[in-house]
Amino acid sequence: MKIKRTLTPYAALLPMFVTVLVCYIGSAVWTLGMSMTASRTFPSRHFIGLAQYQRLFDNERWMLSLQNLAVYGLLFVLACLVIGFLLAVFIDQNVSGEGVLRTVFLYPYAMSFVATGLVWQWLLQPGDGIDSAVRALGWQGFRLDWLVDQDMAIYTVVIATVWQASGLVMALMLAGLRGVDPEIRKAARLDGIPAWRVYLQIVLPMMWPTVATILLLLSTAVVKLYDAVVAMTQGGPGTASEVPAKFIMDHLFLRSNVGLASAGAVVLLVPVLALFAPYAYARSRKEAA
Amino acid sequence: MVVRRLALAAWLCASAAAAHAGPRAEVIHWWTSGGESAAVREVAQAYRAAGGTWIDSAIAGGDQSRAVTVNRIIGGNPPTAAQFNTSKQFLDIIEEDMLDNVDELALAQGWDRLLPEPIVGVIKVRGHWYAAPMNIHMQTWLWYSKAAFAKAGIRKEPASVDELFAALDRLKAAGLIPLAHGGQSWQEVILFASMLSNLGGRELYLKVMRDRDQAAIQSEAFRKVLLAYKRLQSYVDPASPGRNWNDATALVISGRAGIQIMGDWAKGEFTNARQTAGKEYGCIPGLSAGSPYLIQGDVFVFPKTDDPEAIRAQKLMARVVGQPAVQLRFSQLKGSLPVRTDLDASQLDACAQKGMAILRDRARPLGVPEVYLTPDQNGALQDVLTAYWNTHMPVEKAQKSIASALRY
Numbered sequence: 001m002k003i004k005r006t007l008t009p010y011a012a013l014l015p016m017f018v019t020v021l022v023c024y025i026g027s028a029v030w031t032l033g034m035s036m037t038a039s040r041t042f043p044s045r046h047f048i049g050l051a052q053y054q055r056l057f058d059n060e061r062w063m064l065s066l067q068n069l070a071v072y073g074l075l076f077v078l079a080c081l082v083i084g085f086l087l088a089v090f091i092d093q094n095v096s097g098e099g100v101l102r103t104v105f106l107y108p109y110a111m112s113f114v115a116t117g118l119v120w121q122w123l124l125q126p127g128d129g130i131d132s133a134v135r136a137l138g139w140q141g142f143r144l145d146w147l148v149d150q151d152m153a154i155y156t157v158v159i160a161t162v163w164q165a166s167g168l169v170m171a172l173m174l175a176g177l178r179g180v181d182p183e184i185r186k187a188a189r190l191d192g193i194p195a196w197r198v199y200l201q202i203v204l205p206m207m208w209p210t211v212a213t214i215l216l217l218l219s220t221a222v223v224k225l226y227d228a229v230v231a232m233t234q235g236g237p238g239t240a241s242e243v244p245a246k247f248i249m250d251h252l253f254l255r256s257n258v259g260l261a262s263a264g265a266v267v268l269l270v271p272v273l274a275l276f277a278p279y280a281y282a283r284s285r286k287e288a289a
Numbered sequence: 290m291v292v293r294r295l296a297l298a299a300w301l302c303a304s305a306a307a308a309h310a311g312p313r314a315e316v317i318h319w320w321t322s323g324g325e326s327a328a329v330r331e332v333a334q335a336y337r338a339a340g341g342t343w344i345d346s347a348i349a350g351g352d353q354s355r356a357v358t359v360n361r362i363i364g365g366n367p368p369t370a371a372q373f374n375t376s377k378q379f380l381d382i383i384e385e386d387m388l389d390n391v392d393e394l395a396l397a398q399g400w401d402r403l404l405p406e407p408i409v410g411v412i413k414v415r416g417h418w419y420a421a422p423m424n425i426h427m428q429t430w431l432w433y434s435k436a437a438f439a440k441a442g443i444r445k446e447p448a449s450v451d452e453l454f455a456a457l458d459r460l461k462a463a464g465l466i467p468l469a470h471g472g473q474s475w476q477e478v479i480l481f482a483s484m485l486s487n488l489g490g491r492e493l494y495l496k497v498m499r500d501r502d503q504a505a506i507q508s509e510a511f512r513k514v515l516l517a518y519k520r521l522q523s524y525v526d527p528a529s530p531g532r533n534w535n536d537a538t539a540l541v542i543s544g545r546a547g548i549q550i551m552g553d554w555a556k557g558e559f560t561n562a563r564q565t566a567g568k569e570y571g572c573i574p575g576l577s578a579g580s581p582y583l584i585q586g587d588v589f590v591f592p593k594t595d596d597p598e599a600i601r602a603q604k605l606m607a608r609v610v611g612q613p614a615v616q617l618r619f620s621q622l623k624g625s626l627p628v629r630t631d632l633d634a635s636q637l638d639a640c641a642q643k644g645m646a647i648l649r650d651r652a653r654p655l656g657v658p659e660v661y662l663t664p665d666q667n668g669a670l671q672d673v674l675t676a677y678w679n680t681h682m683p684v685e686k687a688q689k690s691i692a693s694a695l696r697y
Contacts (some may be wrong), residue, residue, distance in 0.1 A: 040665070041359060041381035055697060060690060061672045101471055127528050148472070148530035150680055237530035238679025239672055253356050255668040256381060 035262035043258060052263035062264065065244045068154050072243070073222040075155070079162045080218055081211070084169025089199055091170070092177050098168070106167040113164065120160035121147065143191065153233050153241040161228050165221060169214055176210030179202065189255025212279065219275045223268060244268050304431035308560040312602030315344040317361075318372035319354035320559045320623075324557050328622035332423075335615045341605050358592075364388050367592030369602050375422060375586040376659035377412050382590070383419050388589040389600065390417040398611060403629055405648055407584055407656035420588035422606040424616070424625035427644055428552040428657050429483035429583050431573040432559070436544040437465050438571075450488045450517060450574050453548075457524045468521060469537040469546035472530035474675035475539075476551070480660060481674050482519040483550050486581040491655060494581055499661040501695040507688060510574070515677070515684050522678055530679070541570065556624045556640060565638075572640040574647055582647045586628060662695070667695035 035053070038046040056062050087105055091098055108116065123129040126145040134142045146152035180203050186196045204211075226245040229235060235242040244264060251261035292531055314336065320329040326347070333343040346368060348354035355378060358371040362382065373379045395401075395418035401409065403423060404619075412420040431453075433446075438456075441463035447453040460467035470476065476649055486494050489510055496505035505511060526546075538558040540546035549555065559570050571640070574582060589610055590605040609615060616627035618637060626644050634645035647653050659667050673694050677687040 039665075042363065042385055058671070058693065060676070125528075144528065148528065234473065234531060236474070236675070236679070237673045238474075240679065250668065251665070254352050256663070256666045257665040258379070260665070 010184065028068065030267050031262045034128075034258055035266050037259050039258035039262070041256040041258070046077045048259075052259045056260060056267065061239050061242055062244070062247055064239055065242045067245050068241060069222065069225070069243055072158055072225065073152055073219070075158045075167075076161055076222055076250060077215065079158065080166045080169045081214065083162065083166040084214070085173050085204075087166065087170040088173035088177055091174055101111070102171070105170050108164045109168045111164060111226040113161070114231045116160050116164045117228040119156075120156065121232045124156050124159075139198070148216050148237050150240045153237060157225075157228055157232055157241060160232060161221075161225070172210055172214050176207040179210075180206050181182070216275070217277060220272070223272055224271070305335075308410055309456070310340060312587075312598060313344060314369040314606050314607050315346055315445075315600040316370045316372075316606070317346045317348060317354060317358050317368045319348055319351045320372070321347050324622055324624065326560055328619045331618045331622065333614055335612060336606065336609045339605055339609050341609075343604060362592050367594065369594075369599055370589045370606050372423075372589055373420070373588055373590055374659065375408055375420075375425075375584075375588050375656075377411065377663050378659075379420070379590050380414070380663070381591075383414050387593050388419050389593050389603060390419055391421055391591065391604075394418075394421075394604070394607050394611065395600075403631060405584060405628075405630065405654040406651065407654055407660050408586065408628060410656065411660055412588060413645055415430040416551040420590045422618050422628040423587045423589060423610055424623060425576065425628050425648070426554065426625050427582055427584050427585050428479055428550050429550055429575075430575075430640070431548055431550055432481075432538070432541055432544070432555055433571050433573070434541045434544045435569055435571060437463075437512045437541075437547040440544075441465065441547065446571060446573055447495065447576060450484070452552045452575060454520065456523075457548070461524060465544075466540060466546035467524035467548065468524045469540040469549040470521075470525040470529045471532040471534045471537040472525070472679070473532070473534075474671045476534055477675045477678045478551070478658065478671050480521055480550055480678075481514075481518045483606045484521070485514050486583055488517050488597060489514045491581045491652075494655060497695075498658050501662075501666075502577065503696070506692045506695065509695040512684055512688060515685040515687055519677065519684065535565065542630050553626075553640065554624050554645065556638070560624075566640045572643070574643055579653065582644070582653045583657045584648075584654050585657045586625065666697065668694055669697070 025044060034043060036047055038051075039047045091101055091105075095101065111119075123228075124144065124147040125131070126143070126148055131142070131144040134144070146156045152181050184202065184206075185198060188202060224245055225243050226249060229241055229243050229246055233241045235246055245268070248261045248264040248268070251257045251264065309371045316333075318329060320326055329345075329347075333345060337342045342526050348357055353376070354371075358368065358373075359382070361367050361482070367387075394459075395413075400413075400418065405425070405504065408422055408425070412418055412422060416512050437442075437460060441456075441459040443456050443459055445452075455498075457467040470480070483620065485497065489497075493505060493508075493514070496502040497511065529543060534551055534555070535558050537546070537549055538551065538555045539562075542559060542562045542564060544678045556566070556572070556596070559566070564570055574580075591607070594600060594603075599640055611629070613627075613629065613632050616629055617632060619625075620627045621637060624641075626641055627634075628650060630645075632645075637645065658670065662670065673687060673690040676682060676683075677690075
């Protein structure tokens with residue numbers, strides 16, 4: 001009877017356990033194996049050691065993709081956090097029509113990256129969209145050609161995706177803000193501390209778990225960035241806005257090089273683990289304490 | 290009881306009908322646009338007329354379609370026939386021994402002398418024929434607007450690379466967009482291939498693309514080709530990056546731009562705009578009398594199977610695809626050329642007739658880069674070319690990067 005009782009939860013967990021083992025860990029190990037073979041269209045067992053990695057880091061497009069990812073990731077996460085926090089604070093002021101505003105800010109998140117990318121591509125198209133609208137309003141010298149500019153194209157992707165994701169950050173931040181004990185704020189107000197300091201130095205540090213969750217969500221969005229780029233710039237002009245996920249997809253299907261694509265996927269796993277490991281470690285210590 | 294008997298009767302009827310319908314072919318292809326689907330309908334009709342049943346599996350987008358074909362072959366549920374480009378896209382499948390050959394038909398019809406050499410080079414592997422070719426596209430036509438040429442005072446079609454640049458200069462001086470270009474990497478490869486074949490000539494082209502000869506890539510002649518390619522970039526408009534090819538063609542149709550270098554599928558855009566070759570627009574196949582003619586096309590491959598019914602369907606399919614009437618009708622609708630050089634081309638339009646005449650000259654057809662390079666090498670080359678086109682990369686660096694892209 002007792003054994004049965006202890007076994008039941010494990011039996012209930014079994015499907016999830018198998019899923020994790022086969023789908024996640026199994027796939028990752030298989031990809032690692034593939035990355036050390038000379039696979040082209042079909043998986044092959046021809047072992048070639050680290051040659052694919054050597055080739056990967058000899059590839060200019062891959063190196064540029066990594067650089068783009070770093071620039072994009074930093075800007076995207078920072079902008080989402082700042083804008084999301086400011087929006088949350090704004091709604092937290094008990095503005096009238098809070099429900100409507102919350103919906104409006106959160107709405108972009110309901111759109112897919114592809115739709116977001118396409119809409120922003122239209123908006124930013126030189127000779128169309130914002131570019132021609134501002135000129136029609138009278139500013140004849142105005143030019144907005146970031147989308148076709150080598151050095152600026154990656155920033156257009158930042159703009160579009162920040163527009164899409166900061167609503168979600170706002171919602172999470174707002175939930176965090178509402179979770180802070182109102183008594184603390186009252187006490188701060190009695191002490192005559194200005195509102196901005198209350199938010200920055202008292203409320204924000206208390207919301208650390210929320211911020212950590214948001215960081216994790218945003219970082220995974222950064223690493224898997226693919227569809228917005230495809231919809232907006234197709235990695236162009238030239239290779240200016242290429243990202244690693246697109247490199248991997250291109251080599252997996254278009255260019256029939258499963259080996260090289262797997263090597264790219266493994267390299268991309270490293271920053272994910274680097275981000276996730278400290279988080280998991282902190283949590284396990286907290287649980288142990 | 291009654292129900293069961295009815296069901297049995299229905300089953301008998303159905304199986305009788307199936308047996309009656311002859312070979313069943315499920316065909317995967319990506320011909321989904323207006324002209325393309327009309328063209329493939331002709332093939333389907335001819336297949337039915339020959340006694341078969343055609344099951345159409347059209348999948349939009351070549352990449353998507355090819356991925357489905359490969360996945361189904363790996364999964365053990367292959368289609369009867371599937372479309373590929375005439376390129377090394379299906380070489381891996383041949384090497385895994387997953388395709389049936391069509392040797393019987395190829396020998397009977399004498400494909401060796403009937404088909405242009407670059408096509409033979411792709412579908413004949415180690416002495417066996419692995420695909421039934423459907424049509425031929427020539428990728429580096431020059432399309433020009435007669436109105437734009439008149440406005441710029443250009444009286445004669447350019448007949449050398451120097452004359453092309455002179456014409457582009459005159460178009461620029463007349464305030465027009467000299468070169469209509471869609472800034473996507475594959476379109477940049479077309480411009481490059483056009484310069485390599487017209488300026489570098491047949492020998493250099495084959496040395497670089499087929500032999501991947503490192504010395505040829507580092508040579509002065511190849512450097513000149515790269516510089517000419519890069520020079521073209523000074524004739525495109527600033528809004529070109531990301532533009533689709535048909536939007537670039539529209540610029541030529543409206544006379545806002547002078548020239549576009551694009552495959553013969555662009556002809557469909559002119560036809561849709563009710564323009565005729567020789568009247569509103571002109572087509573130039575190459576910039577000198579003997580310039581290489583860069584071809585590619587579509588083929589059907591036949592995944593290996595043990596089912597005798599399916600093999601019968603495959604054989605019928607290969608035969609139907611090669612029928613002269615089907616070849617001609619298909620290409621008329623799609624804007625391509627028939628793959629058999631023995632056909633009467635008098636029904637085709639003026640540009641296609643020019644192309645057909647060149648195709649019969651066995652010294653002129655060459656394959657596009659994809660015919661000689663693996664998808665992987667071709668992709669790496671494309672990355673370098675588009676980066677060189679779009680940035681201030683020095684030509685020496687481009688040369689070095691192309692050498693390293695084609696080394697693997």
